[in-house]
């Protein structure tokens with residue numbers, strides 16, 4: 105594994121200020137999360153289905169979209185339960201989700217707006233059901249942590265692949281990126 109997923113989880117929880125109070129309110133709302141998860145999945149796959157490129161990926165193989173709806177419901181519910189209190193199991197699961205997306209060629213340009221759809225959709229539902237701002241904030245934070253995992257996987261895996269293929273050191277690679285960025289500005 106390129107990344108220490110547990111350490112990354114801890115760092116992201118600190119960075120997003122994902123507090124024990126956030127965890128408690130999510131866990132207390134886990135049944136509600138599971139109840140609305142199928143509607144969230146509908147909204148999510150309708151959004152993706154409206155994009156030509158993403159629709160093609162989703163329907164590339166037999167049964168993929170069906171499988172994805174089920175895994176989405178699990179994923180959504182896990183944000184509330186935290187699995188093992190957002191510990192090693194949770195971090196490993198999020199890292200694995202990231203890796204799967206890298207493998208199927210899904211990059212930041214797909215994932216960021218997709219996660220925004222989840223945040224918007226769940227926000228509307230929270231408002232329409234009169235749920236608290238605290239639950240809204242906790243959900244937004246955990247969505248951002250999950251998003252960070254998928255994004256980081258893309259970066260870690262592509263960097264590792266380049267380093268392996270070329271034999272370059274990480275330091276050299278980073279310098280080349282910085283030089284490239286400087287030349288493009």
Ligand code: HEM
Nearest residue numbers: 158161162168175176179201204208210214215218219222
């Ligand atoms: C908020 C962002 C997203 C979340 C939370 C999410 C969630 C998931 C989950 C939980 C899995 C299953 C992983 C496993 O099998 O262990 C998965 C797989 C997959 N996702 Fe996503 N996804 C997101 C964005 C996207 C986007 C933007 C696409 C673009 C089309 C996409 C396409 C796929 C595909 C093709 C698979 C593999 C399906 C297979 O098993 O054949 N996902 N996703």
